[in-house]
Amino acid sequence: VSLQLRRCPSHRVMGGLHEPPQDEMIKTITLIPGDGIGPEISSAVMKIFDAAKVPVHWEERNVTAIKGPGGKWMIPPEAKESMDKSKIGLKGPLKTPIAAGHPSMNLLLRKTFDLYANVRPCVSIEGYKTAYSDVDLVTIRENTEGEYSGIEHVIVDGVVQSIKLITEDASRRIAEFAFEYARSNQRSTVTAVHKANIMRMSDGLFLKKCREVAENYKDIKFTEMYLDTVCLNMVQEPTQFDVLVMPNLYGDILSDLCAGLIGGLGVTPSGNIGANGVAIFESVHGTAPDIAGKDLANPTALLLSAVMMLRHMGLHEQSRKIQTACYDTIQDKKVVTKDLGGNAKCSEFTDEICRRVRDL
Amino acid sequence: MLRCLLIVTLAGNMTEKRRTSLLQSGHLVTPDPFDSQFWSQNETIWMIYASQYYLPPPARYGGRHTVTMIPGDGIGPELLLNVRELFRFSCVPVDFEVVNVNSSLTEEDDINNAITAIRRNGVALKGNIETNHTMPPSHKSRNNLLRTSLDLYANVIHCRSMPGLQTRHKDIDIIIIRENTEGEYSSLEHESVPGVVESLKIITKSNSLRIAEYAFKLAREQGRKKVTAVHKANIMKLGDGLFLQCCKEVAAGYPDITFENMIVDNTTMQLVSRPNQFDVMVMPNLYGNVVSNVCAGLVGGPGLVPGANYGRDYAVFETATRNTGKSIASKNIANPTAMLLASCMMLDHLRLHDYATLIRNAIFRTMNETRMHTPDVGGLATTSEVVQSIVKLIQENSLHRQTVV
Numbered sequence: 001v002s003l004q005l006r007r008c009p010s011h012r013v014m015g016g017l018h019e020p021p022q023d024e025m026i027k028t029i030t031l032i033p034g035d036g037i038g039p040e041i042s043s044a045v046m047k048i049f050d051a052a053k054v055p056v057h058w059e060e061r062n063v064t065a066i067k068g069p070g071g072k073w074m075i076p077p078e079a080k081e082s083m084d085k086s087k088i089g090l091k092g093p094l095k096t097p098i099a100a101g102h103p104s105m106n107l108l109l110r111k112t113f114d115l116y117a118n119v120r121p122c123v124s125i126e127g128y129k130t131a132y133s134d135v136d137l138v139t140i141r142e143n144t145e146g147e148y149s150g151i152e153h154v155i156v157d158g159v160v161q162s163i164k165l166i167t168e169d170a171s172r173r174i175a176e177f178a179f180e181y182a183r184s185n186q187r188s189t190v191t192a193v194h195k196a197n198i199m200r201m202s203d204g205l206f207l208k209k210c211r212e213v214a215e216n217y218k219d220i221k222f223t224e225m226y227l228d229t230v231c232l233n234m235v236q237e238p239t240q241f242d243v244l245v246m247p248n249l250y251g252d253i254l255s256d257l258c259a260g261l262i263g264g265l266g267v268t269p270s271g272n273i274g275a276n277g278v279a280i281f282e283s284v285h286g287t288a289p290d291i292a293g294k295d296l297a298n299p300t301a302l303l304l305s306a307v308m309m310l311r312h313m314g315l316h317e318q319s320r321k322i323q324t325a326c327y328d329t330i331q332d333k334k335v336v337t338k339d340l341g342g343n344a345k346c347s348e349f350t351d352e353i354c355r356r357v358r359d360l
Numbered sequence: 361m362l363r364c365l366l367i368v369t370l371a372g373n374m375t376e377k378r379r380t381s382l383l384q385s386g387h388l389v390t391p392d393p394f395d396s397q398f399w400s401q402n403e404t405i406w407m408i409y410a411s412q413y414y415l416p417p418p419a420r421y422g423g424r425h426t427v428t429m430i431p432g433d434g435i436g437p438e439l440l441l442n443v444r445e446l447f448r449f450s451c452v453p454v455d456f457e458v459v460n461v462n463s464s465l466t467e468e469d470d471i472n473n474a475i476t477a478i479r480r481n482g483v484a485l486k487g488n489i490e491t492n493h494t495m496p497p498s499h500k501s502r503n504n505l506l507r508t509s510l511d512l513y514a515n516v517i518h519c520r521s522m523p524g525l526q527t528r529h530k531d532i533d534i535i536i537i538r539e540n541t542e543g544e545y546s547s548l549e550h551e552s553v554p555g556v557v558e559s560l561k562i563i564t565k566s567n568s569l570r571i572a573e574y575a576f577k578l579a580r581e582q583g584r585k586k587v588t589a590v591h592k593a594n595i596m597k598l599g600d601g602l603f604l605q606c607c608k609e610v611a612a613g614y615p616d617i618t619f620e621n622m623i624v625d626n627t628t629m630q631l632v633s634r635p636n637q638f639d640v641m642v643m644p645n646l647y648g649n650v651v652s653n654v655c656a657g658l659v660g661g662p663g664l665v666p667g668a669n670y671g672r673d674y675a676v677f678e679t680a681t682r683n684t685g686k687s688i689a690s691k692n693i694a695n696p697t698a699m700l701l702a703s704c705m706m707l708d709h710l711r712l713h714d715y716a717t718l719i720r721n722a723i724f725r726t727m728n729e730t731r732m733h734t735p736d737v738g739g740l741a742t743t744s745e746v747v748q749s750i751v752k753l754i755q756e757n758s759l760h761r762q763t764v765v
Contacts, residue, residue, distance in 0.1 A: 130633065131528040147561070152598040158565035162599040164544070168555035195646075196493035197501055201549040202559040204493065228653040232681060235632055235657035249592075252625050253650055260629035 027313060030082045031058045034092025036287025037297035042092050044299040044350040045306050048325075051354035054310065054318045059086065063094065063109065065102040073102045075112055083113065088313060089280035090306055093287045110143060115272035115280060116170065117177045118143045118251065121308070122258040125267055127331025128340055132261045137241040139258055140181065141251025142174040143272065148248045166202040166247060171209035177273065178210075178245035179217040189221040190214070193230050193246035193254065206247055230254065234261070259284070266339050269304035271312070279312055281305040295345045298337040300326065303353075325356035425710050428477040428484035429456040433463055434684030436487015438692075439699035442747050443485065446700065450754050452707065452715045457481060461502055463490045471502045475509050484676040485706055487699075488684045500547055503682065508541050510676070512669035513567065514574045515540040515648060517680040519655040519665055524728035525737055527660050534655050535640045537578065538648025539571040540669055545645045563599040563644065568606035574670075575607075575642035576614045582640075587611070589621040590643035590651060603644055628654055656681045663695025663736045666702035668709075675709050677702040692742045695734040697723060700750070722753035 033042040046058055061079040068074040083089050096104040109115065118141040124133050151163040175192075182190050192210040196203040207224060214222035225233075227250050233240060234254070238261055244254060259268040265285040272280045283301035291297060303326055310319035329335060335352040336342035344352075429444075431437040447454055459477045461470040471489075478484045489502040506512075515538040521531055548560040572589075579587050589607040593600040604621055611619035622630070624647045630637065631654050641651060656665045667680035679698040688694050700723055707716035726732050726749045733739025734746060 132632070148595050150595070152596065154598060158602075160563045160598045160602050162561040162563070162596050164559040164561060166557045166559070195544075195649075197491040198504065198545050198547065199549065199559050200493060200495075200497040200499075200547075201551065202557045204497070205557050207493075228649050228681065229683070231628075231650050231653040232657045232662055235654050236661060249646075252592075253628055253647075256625035257628040257632060257654070260632040264629065264633065 026055045026057050027088070028057050028059055028082075028086040029309070030079070030086050030089040031060045032063055032079070032089060032091040032094075033060060034287065035095040036093060036289045036292040038092030038094075038287065040293070040295065040346055041283070041297050041299035041302045042090075044297075044346060045090070045302050047350055048303065048322060048353050048357060049306070052318050052322050052325075052357045054315065054322075063105055065105060065108060073108060075105075075108055080112060083278060083280070087277050087279065088309060089278070090302070090309060091280055091282040092302060093283060093285055095287045095289075109280065110272070113278045113280065114144070114275040115278070116142065116144050116275055117174055117273040118255070119181065119271045119273065119308075120255045120258065120268060120284075122255075122262050122268065124262050125330055126327060127333060128263050128267060130261065130263050132238055135238045135258070135261050137238065137258060138181070138185075138187065138243045139251060139255040140174065140178045140243060140245045141255055142170060142245075142247050143251075144248075145170050146248030148252075164199070164202055164249075166205050168205060168209060171206045171247075172213060173275075174245060175210040175213040178243060179213055179220055182220050182243045183217060187220070187243045189223060189242040190217075191223045191225055191230070191241060191244050193225055193227050193244055193250050195227050195250075197226065203247070210245065227254075231257065234258070264339075265301065266298050267300045267304070269301060269308045271305065271308050279309070281309040281312075295347055296338060297346045298339050299346060299350060300330070300340070321357055321360045322353075325353045325360060328356055329353050424453040424455055425483070425712075426455050426457055426481050427706065427710075428474065428481045428486075429458045430461055430474050430484060430486035430489070431458065432461065432487025432684070433490040434488065434686045434689045435694040436489075436684070438690065438743065439679075439694060439696055440485065440487055442696045442743065443699060443703045446719065446747065446751065446754075447703070449751055450715060450719065450758075452712065454707070454710070454712070456485070461489050463502060464492070466495075466499055468505070471505055475506060478506075478510060478674055478676065482674055483706060483709060484674070485699075485703055486676055486678045488678065488682045490684045490686070497547075497549060504545055504547065506676070507669060510671050510674045511541060512671040512674060512676055513539065513541050513570055514670045515652075515667060516578070516670060517652045517655070517665060517667045519652075519659045519680075521659050522664055522727055523724060524731055525660045525664075525733075527658065529635050529658050532635050532655070532659055534635065534638045535578065535582070535584065536648065536652045536655060537571065537575040537640065537642045538652060539567060539642075539644050540648075541645075542567050543645030561596075561599060561646075563602050565602060565606060568603045568644075569610060572607045572610035572642060575640060576610055576617060579617050579640045580614060584617070584640045586618040586620065586639040588627075588638060588641045589619070590624050590627050590641055590647050591621060592624050592647070594623060600644065607642065624650070627651060631655065631658065653681055661695070661736050662698065663734065664697050664701075666698050666705055668702070668705050675706070677706040677709075692744060693735050694743050695736050696743050696747055697727070718754060718757060719750070721757070722750045725753050726750050 031042060033039045059082050061082050063075045063079050065073045066076055094105040121138045122135055124135040145165045145167060147164045149163060149165040154160050178190050192207055194203040194207050196207055259265055270282055270284045283305055285301055307319045307323045329352050330340060333342060335344045335348050337344055337349050429440055431440050444456060457477055459474045461474050491501040517536045519532060519534045542562050544561045546560055546562045549557060551557050575587055589604055591600040591604050593604050635658055656662055662681040662683050665680035667678055669676045679702060685694055704716040704720045730749050732741045732746050732749045734741055
């Protein structure tokens, strides 16, 4: 396997506060509404952006798996073109049909744009109480290899082997991203999560690369911790963690664990960075087909991902306004959707946030 | 006088109804081993062991069991010393054969000696042996070697909310059964191309069936209603798919127990928001590592939960989260609860239930009534103070006033 990796331009690391705000030019964003509740929450976000007068132009595209030349599954060429041009995307939940013959849409998108880093900032939301308060951490997960390489064989009947792939290049890439992110977002510590006592070579290689990259970022503290110790400490004292970087499987488990600490997937933003500058921000919850079309959905996850996107684009003022409006609405508890503890409709919740944004 | 008595030592698996009826009819006795009057009156005693009941490992000399003890590193030695002192004080008929394992040596003689000792005695109590992960891959984890050589296929951890402790979640009662020998811990790795490392995760049908069978049998014995299989079969379709399929097959044979399955990332999310929905959980090795640590954290931390590793022929008891605790070693602040509860599990395994209950009650009373807590659970007591408190409570409820050895 030879990996040709182009270094992602280092200034394009989400939310870099040293990046000058964009000028008044209207920026194009590729919007993928998704399935189920996707369209309603996407229109909610568009409405709120309108109210905040964010200078963006939305280009809506649909992604379904189509068979390209050579029999390989791919996303529609218009979607790919649009994303390559705009470099920024916002995606709603996509449904994965079972036994459809093609891999999941998320996987296809990941492969198409080489989305190697998944970033999930988990910040406790005031007004949405969980058993844990003051959580403020970021999980950075390697998104392309590791345990999810999909390489499995049946060796003999009744014995299956799954291959976990760790490569030097991918490990170095994610480590560099993690440190860049930490530096541009004023984070003090990066912790590498691993299980090198058991998987000596693979996680050992990952750790080695992290250590090497840490040498170039002396201003940021680097620690290493076993996966089980992180899990143990996370449920007792999550405030001790800052930025966590890890391979695919641990990242999957830990990022969902952290999402659970702040209130679940309905309020957690997420962003994916690709190798050639593409960044796709998404909500990670499901399509919720049972409430689709009934104006009951909670757009918070997609909204917070969109706020992440604004920070990535350098539009800090607007991102701050929208985030404050959203948090204030949730804290007020008067007009919130059912899963946040109220009984308002999605449109009412959206209007309330729009109102606050205009007043701010 | 010849008397025919049915003696089932400390009838563990009997139903309450049968037990009371046998006690009333006089056919069931649970003799105090030190009651010399009883033994002198019944010259010939027919001892009938019901065939389906488990036979404990044979005691070596005069009714005393020998158990291998591996101190390990970090806080292991001091915690195990507490166990020995407590057993000596309570006159528990268990002798310990201590086998030290030096984790810094590259030769595997030490761990092989320990394994031989466990084969000899059948039961062991161990601390965690440190693995230096900067050593080359040929230096395997000693703990893992022990588990795989003895085929300790089931790791059982019972996470229960403890009385007298402040935690974020209440009323947790989860049994975690983790496959202990294969999965991601196969230690099969190679560098096929420079810079590309492959690590193999092995799932076999026989081991998956075995662990599922163990889980359902345990659930039935303990009167549990639900078993949840934790997996990632949407991604690892063949590997975890096989595991899930085996669990489903076994579940079909236990219609009284509800079987559910959940993907591991959703499981961790549910555990931190609503842990009360879980009853018994069964899973492959790595997910077991994650879930058991999450659950241990939920009930109060690594110092409270004991763990057991069961194989067909051997059993090894340790703390659930297998920490070395290097940073708190020799400071007299380690929480002795986990290791003491593990020793109680060991006593139950040896069918010394009365001693186990005695020590367990003393531990819980210390935690709840005297509120003697070590720093890891928010108190200010030292390890020795907690152990002293337990000893005092045992003294009040001693099994026998005179020491008869």
